[in-house]
Amino acid sequence: MTVVKAVTCPVCGCLCDDIELTVRNGRIIKVKNGCAMCEAKFLSHASDHRPTKSMIRREGKLVEVSLEEAVRKAAEILVDASYPVLYGWSSTSCEATKVGIELCEEIGGVIDNTAVVCHGPSILAVQQVGIPSCTLGQVRHRADLIIYWGCDPWSAHPRHIERYTAFSEGRFEKSAWRTYINKVKALVGSKKIESAIRRLAIKSWEPAVARVEKSPSQYLSREGRKLIVVDVRRTKTAEMADYFIQVEPGKDYELFKAMRALIRDQEIEVDRVAGVPVEYLEDVVDVMVSCDFGAIFFGLGLTMGSAKLKNIEEAIRLTRDLNMRTKFIIMPMRGHFNVAGANIVSTWETGYPFAVDFSLGYPRYNPGETSVVDILLRKESDAALVIASDPVSNFPHKASEHLVQKPLIVIDAHMNVTASMADVFIPAAMVGIEAEGTAYRMDHVPIPLKKVVDPPEGVFSDEEILRLILSEVRKIKKERMEAG
Amino acid sequence: MMIVLTPIREFKVPIFAECISPEVFEGKNIVQIGQLPVYEGNREKKLQELFKIEEAKTAEGVAEPAITIQGDVSKLKYIGAGMTKGEIVINGSVGMYLGEEMKGGKITVYGNAGGWAGSAMKGGTIEIHGDAGDYLAAPYRGSTQGMSGGKIIVYGNAGVDAGAYMRKGIIKVHGNAGQFVGVGMHDGVIYVKGNCDGRAGSCMTGGTIVISGFIESILPTFTFEGLKKKVKIEESEVVEVPLYLFIGDLTENGKGKLYVSKANNPQLYYYERFL
Ligand code: SF4
Numbered sequence: 001m002t003v004v005k006a007v008t009c010p011v012c013g014c015l016c017d018d019i020e021l022t023v024r025n026g027r028i029i030k031v032k033n034g035c036a037m038c039e040a041k042f043l044s045h046a047s048d049h050r051p052t053k054s055m056i057r058r059e060g061k062l063v064e065v066s067l068e069e070a071v072r073k074a075a076e077i078l079v080d081a082s083y084p085v086l087y088g089w090s091s092t093s094c095e096a097t098k099v100g101i102e103l104c105e106e107i108g109g110v111i112d113n114t115a116v117v118c119h120g121p122s123i124l125a126v127q128q129v130g131i132p133s134c135t136l137g138q139v140r141h142r143a144d145l146i147i148y149w150g151c152d153p154w155s156a157h158p159r160h161i162e163r164y165t166a167f168s169e170g171r172f173e174k175s176a177w178r179t180y181i182n183k184v185k186a187l188v189g190s191k192k193i194e195s196a197i198r199r200l201a202i203k204s205w206e207p208a209v210a211r212v213e214k215s216p217s218q219y220l221s222r223e224g225r226k227l228i229v230v231d232v233r234r235t236k237t238a239e240m241a242d243y244f245i246q247v248e249p250g251k252d253y254e255l256f257k258a259m260r261a262l263i264r265d266q267e268i269e270v271d272r273v274a275g276v277p278v279e280y281l282e283d284v285v286d287v288m289v290s291c292d293f294g295a296i297f298f299g300l301g302l303t304m305g306s307a308k309l310k311n312i313e314e315a316i317r318l319t320r321d322l323n324m325r326t327k328f329i330i331m332p333m334r335g336h337f338n339v340a341g342a343n344i345v346s347t348w349e350t351g352y353p354f355a356v357d358f359s360l361g362y363p364r365y366n367p368g369e370t371s372v373v374d375i376l377l378r379k380e381s382d383a384a385l386v387i388a389s390d391p392v393s394n395f396p397h398k399a400s401e402h403l404v405q406k407p408l409i410v411i412d413a414h415m416n417v418t419a420s421m422a423d424v425f426i427p428a429a430m431v432g433i434e435a436e437g438t439a440y441r442m443d444h445v446p447i448p449l450k451k452v453v454d455p456p457e458g459v460f461s462d463e464e465i466l467r468l469i470l471s472e473v474r475k476i477k478k479e480r481m482e483a484g
Numbered sequence: 485m486m487i488v489l490t491p492i493r494e495f496k497v498p499i500f501a502e503c504i505s506p507e508v509f510e511g512k513n514i515v516q517i518g519q520l521p522v523y524e525g526n527r528e529k530k531l532q533e534l535f536k537i538e539e540a541k542t543a544e545g546v547a548e549p550a551i552t553i554q555g556d557v558s559k560l561k562y563i564g565a566g567m568t569k570g571e572i573v574i575n576g577s578v579g580m581y582l583g584e585e586m587k588g589g590k591i592t593v594y595g596n597a598g599g600w601a602g603s604a605m606k607g608g609t610i611e612i613h614g615d616a617g618d619y620l621a622a623p624y625r626g627s628t629q630g631m632s633g634g635k636i637i638v639y640g641n642a643g644v645d646a647g648a649y650m651r652k653g654i655i656k657v658h659g660n661a662g663q664f665v666g667v668g669m670h671d672g673v674i675y676v677k678g679n680c681d682g683r684a685g686s687c688m689t690g691g692t693i694v695i696s697g698f699i700e701s702i703l704p705t706f707t708f709e710g711l712k713k714k715v716k717i718e719e720s721e722v723v724e725v726p727l728y729l730f731i732g733d734l735t736e737n738g739k740g741k742l743y744v745s746k747a748n749n750p751q752l753y754y755y756e757r758f759l
Contacts, residue, residue, distance in 0.1 A: 367625070380559070
């Protein structure tokens with residue numbers, strides 16, 4: 001039995017690198033320090049349902065074949081296609097993405113990562129207006145005001161609050177954990193009082209969930225970090241907040257506009273913006289301009305809201321305006337553990353972070369035109385390679401339909417929905433558990449992923465599989481050239 | 485001389501057809517035109533592999549080169565990009581970047597147009613008898629140099645971001661427009677006869693937007709300026725109905741004018757208390 005320390009968790013964009021694993025007989029049996037998602041992922045490597053053999057669809061059924069045969073078939077599909085798409089990349093290593101881009105250039109296809117369905121709009125907004133940001137370490141040690149906008153880290157990035165923001169013990173800023181405990185205790189008390197009132201006077205009782213808090217929590221500490229949450233519903237994270245703004249769904253944009261006007265001392269002619277009274281907004285804006293170092297984290301609630309990239313543009317402009325008065329930064333809450341890495345590798349290789357079209361031989365980029373979902377919706381692609389992703393279960397129905405109608409190659413550690421509809425399936429080792437590599441945290445800090453156990457026999461890493469396909473593609477092209 | 489192009493088959497993958505432009509065709513005979521390169525996906529093809537190319541007589545005295553396309557070319561991108569003269573008529577729908585950065589001449593589409601039609605155009609006219617896609621006249625991503633001249637008329641609807649970062653010229657949409665009409669515009673005129681999905685004129689610093697139909701709300705960073713009786717769109721066109729006038733966008737220190745019809749927007753009535 002061995003204990004491996006300082007392992008990086010390959011699940012979400014937090015990339016916690018303090019995980020301790022206990023390994024016995026080539027299997028991980030215990031996970032320490034991680035959250036529930038982390039534990040589930042590390043323990044899944046030894047699942048009995050993992051496919052270990054390559055497969056090809058013959059007469060409608062997936063049948064087992066040798067790796068060489070599967071690679072050959074995949075390469076043929078890619079060479080024959082005139083507009084293939086290569087999609088996924090966010091849950092694999094930077095090294096694999098690099099080979100993927102080489103492959104894409106070789107076959108003249110379109111390479112896109114899952115950013116297109118999560119933080120793609122954020123990237124477009126950054127290209128339009130820039131971004132003032134920093135590393136999570138700085139936030140941990142210095143930020144005295146944290147804002148979570150349109151995201152629920154308590155559920156999606158469970159250790160974000162504890163490791164980097166409100167509840168982390170920084171060098172210059174203390175954890176707000178104790179304040180929160182007090183607040184919870186008080187809340188339990190006030191709930192009891194509330195229910196007593198309800199019992200006594202049912203008719204005159206008002207529901208506890210108002211659109212906004214009428215005033216900040218009375219247990220708000222004068223010192224230490226403060227937490228503001230803006231969301232359409234009262235999430236777990238919102239429960240912990242000092243200020244919670246419940247915004248009308250799809251109206252974040254108006255809220256940003258109003259906040260910016262208030263910061264610039266401009267008058268607003270309406271009483272409510274996005275369902276929030278302007279007076280309450282004034283309070284919140286006051287807290288924002290009077291902090292020493294503020295950090296805004298935003299999630300899919302914003303990027304997938306009705307204004308999409310305009311929401312983020314406005315959020316960044318808000319940060320810019322706040323920087324006239326104090327220090328503020330803004331950062332997207334990246335979901336998959338290496339989606340930031342996929343963007344970074346793509347940028348340094350091609351100049352563009354996602355949705356790169358190589359069909360003309362050189363990289364072109366214009367999301368909306370070269371993004372995979374739009375290509376599929378317009379039914380333009382004629383083959384696809386999906387790696388470490390499950391688009392069929394999260395793309396729009398019409399897009400998935402076109403994806404599976406055309407020849408489809410899937411490389412994945414698990415038999416997900418997309419894989420079960422593939423024409424060629426190649427099982428892969430799990431990056432960060434059975435294969436090493438590099439990943440980028442949401443603040444663009446590269447962190448090494450460890451190989452802790454060996455992959456099942458005959459199973460290779462994404463990078464190795466892609467290299468095999470790439471050299472096979474080159475071989476086929478050469479053969480065809482010689483044959484004229 | 486007029487060249488008539490008819491698609492030989494249905495197109496599936498995107499085709500880059502920058503060469504379909506009056507200037508490129510000018511002075512070439514049918515054989516030479518047929519040899520012009522286009523990209524179908526990642527394969528280089530010749531124009532004659534995709535189209536039947538014929539020559540038709542134009543009316544006496546018309547010297548300008550002209551192109552007519554008969555059929556659906558919604559997979560073709562960059563038709564008429566950068567053109568400075570002549571005319572293109574498309575009897576069918578057309579793909580993205582129609583007349584991108586065009587400087588002169590005229591394009592008429594009897595069908596729908598894809599996204600970025602008239603992207604960053606500098607002059608000339610585009611008439612779309614069907615619907616226009618998103619980003620009508622908007623520049624390439626990351627750029628703030630939008631349309632700087634010319635005229636676009638859409639008889640159907642327009643998508644989101646019509647006239648983004650516009651600097652000069654006129655856009656008329658007879659149908660409805662999506663969100664963010666005239667976002668970040670500096671100058672020029674946008675006239676939407678139908679309804680508008682909202683957030684019109686966000687971040688505008690100058691220029692004029694006129695909305696004759698319904699718009700749910702005005703952004704909080706616009707101030708109410710008063711009630712106007714009419715507004716001039718161009719020399720030959722004046723809208724003469726009562727209109728609310730808003731000035732903005734304040735967060736960009738903007739002086740843009742946003743006119744909204746009074747009759748179709750009773751929900752904006754409460755602004756009248758400022759009168
Ligand atoms: S917060 Fe994210 S990276 Fe950290 S342990 Fe949990 S799943 Fe892994």
